[in-house]
Amino acid sequence: MTDRVLILGGRGRIGSSVAQDLATHTQSEITITGRSPEIGRGVSFCMGEQVKFLVLDLAEIGRLQEAIANSNLVIHCAGPFHYRDANVLKLCIEEGVNYLDVSDHRSYTSKALNYREQAAAAGVTAIVNTGIFPGISNSMVRQGVEQFDQPEKIHLSYLVSGSGGAGVTVMRTTFLGLQHPFPAWIDQKWQTVKPYSKREIVEFPPPYGRSGVYWFDMPETFTLPHAFPSVKTVVTKFGSIPDFYNHLTWMAAHVFPKPLMQRRAMIEFLSYVSHFMTDVTNRFSGIGVAVRSEVTGQKNGETAVYCSTLIHENTAVASGCGTGSIAQLLLEGKLNKPGVWPVEEALSTDLFEYAMQSRKIKIHHHWL
CATH class of the missing domain: 3.30.360.10 (Dihydrodipicolinate Reductase; domain 2)
Incomplete structure (x- = not known):
């Protein structure tokens, strides 16, 4: 069966980069969301037929829950995260759907980490802070x-x-x-x-x-x-x-x-x-x-x-590689760690090095 990935806020620069990375490295069916039809115009033209657009406001809880239930993986890119609650994560846990986000603020990260036990009990792997920095x-x-x-x-x-x-x-x-x-x-x-x-x-x-x-x-x-x-x-x-x-x-x-x-x-x-x-x-x-x-x-x-x-050379693309590579590992079953985790606790160094090599991202090391 084809994996179905839901990217919330997928028409933003970061969300678009995540979608492009997934379209390049996986065969998944990708749905990106936005609050108005105008935002979604030209999505297939820009990203190919693998990517679809769904009009969705995160305040519409019923429609949001339905979209999550129809997905194998949810990627939350709808920032800024200073203003966000952890409702998307909570719905993913209820529906048994794995979760990633590109959050970058301690208030949101703290809220998300409070759901660690619930996610573990539901068998849901949820990883926060997965972009470039943090990520x-x-x-x-x-x-x-x-x-x-x-x-x-x-x-x-x-x-x-x-x-x-x-x-x-x-x-x-x-x-x-x-x-x-x-x-x-x-x-x-x-x-x-x-x-x-x-x-x-x-x-x-x-x-x-x-x-x-x-x-x-x-x-x-x-x-x-x-x-x-x-x-x-x-x-x-x-x-x-x-x-x-x-x-x-x-x-x-x-x-x-x-x-x-x-x-x-x-x-x-x-x-x-x-x-x-x-x-x-x-x-x-x-x-x-x-x-x-x-x-x-x-x-x-x-x-x-x-x-x-x-x-x-491109910060947004680098962020897309960070999140997209972890999404690929989850979809392929190479990463499975039920609970809610910051990326440094969820991703082993071996898998990280594999992910970076697959994206041709070079990290240089030296002793001082």
Whole structure:
């Protein structure tokens, strides 16, 4: 029988990339959703007959549950996830359907992880944070952690050129992440960190080189300490190219009045203005992504550092590869782990390396 995959929010840049990856690497029947018929026009023309479009609003619970029940796998790409409840996951558990998402905010990840026992009892494998960061980045960390007798520190740095090939939703996610201080695992205790603070210059692979990154609230800030209990510190930092975007974002985090930044209308305004600006700068900056994972720990009685790096010319496509590869593993029966898991706890390094090789994504490793 043909596998049926439902991609919620599949007409967005990330959702479209996931659909394209699945259409390339599987024979599954793919249905992507959107809230209006106009959004779905030209889907078959763009992606082929393997991909269909369904008009569906997530607020229509009855129709949503019916669509889930008619699927073998549901992939939730309808962000921003700051505003989402875990209702889609709950319905998947009720219907016995495996679940993935591209969530990128700790509030949603926390809600999803609360359903671990219910998913395990239902035999449902649910994996959250499966894109590029979080996603591929988390599996790079797992690769690094496994090199040590005792890992002690994780330092993750992300760099995105221009818009990253993503839509306005990703811009919303960035500005929503600036609203509140957040807890980070530092020196074996949770400490409050201000978003977009403590600029650090990090060496990324060419063509990026030395670039500035800042503290940013990501789900892996709290999932990695739980996945790897011996780790004493987890740092997650993010930056943009061109660098002047970093300074504008810093101003939004530290200069703009907090009550103003917490208004949805202000978030929308900044998101659309930023997306317009990146449409211009994309022409010379590109839309790529760089990830740098650095793990420090004890190996053979000595302190060592293991560094992994990845670059991709299109951030949205890279995210599609991260989620699409895990979807393929689930559909082929190579990955089965009932419960709700962040990707670093669900995906073994062997399967991760197989998935990246199948997508021709190269990850470089070296000891510092």
